[in-house]
Amino acid sequence: MAMLLDLREMRGSEDRVEQTFDLGTLPTESGDDYTVAAPVRLSLRRLKDGVKYRLVGSVTATLRQQCCRCLEGFDVATDLPVDLMYLPHSENSGEGESELSDEDLSTAFYREEQIDLELMVREQFQLSLPMKPLCRDDCGGLCPSCGINRNRESCSCDTSWRDPRLAALETLL
Secondary structure, three states: OEEEEEEHHHHHHHHEEEEEEEEEHHOOOOOOOOOOOEEEEEEEEEEEEOOEEEEEEEEEEEEEEEOOOOOOOOEEEEEEEEEEEEHHHHHHHOOOOOOOHHHHHHHEEOOOOOEEHHHHHHHHHHHHHHHOOOOOOOOEEEOOOOOOOOOOOOOOOOOOOOOOOHHHHHHOO
16 A cells, blocks of 8 residues: 555645554565564654655654674664655656766655655655664674674684685695
8 A cells, every 4th residue: 555645635835744654564575674663753844846856854663673793683762854856757867977966865756646654754764874884882792703692692712814715825834
């Protein structure tokens, strides 16, 4: 079920959009690096200027990610600011090469007088994700020898690294 914002319902040049979407409403895709762990709450001001619409406000949710060191899941509460300009899809030229400006990065397009809120929320989540998610800054990760989670247990494995190209020289010492 798509989460669509019908622009024809807007009366005047400004109104508020307050919506909460349950977990089942926003399914995750196979390529996502997160799952939605709590309902998504949108709190937006919708501004109209001719055929241009601007959404300003926030997206609040809890995302579950996987730590890149220990592979454990952890929850991150997010409160993401939103400031996007929406233009009709007919104005999307997108032809040829051109340099992107900051304004281009905050511009999106709508079709049939509807804004796809699900797409907007997914984009905001993807932009907020860290490149290397960590459950905590001092995460010990997994032992490369025995594979235990060093956050919970300790091991006596020798994890010092020795250059195999210098093994012959070590016998001389």
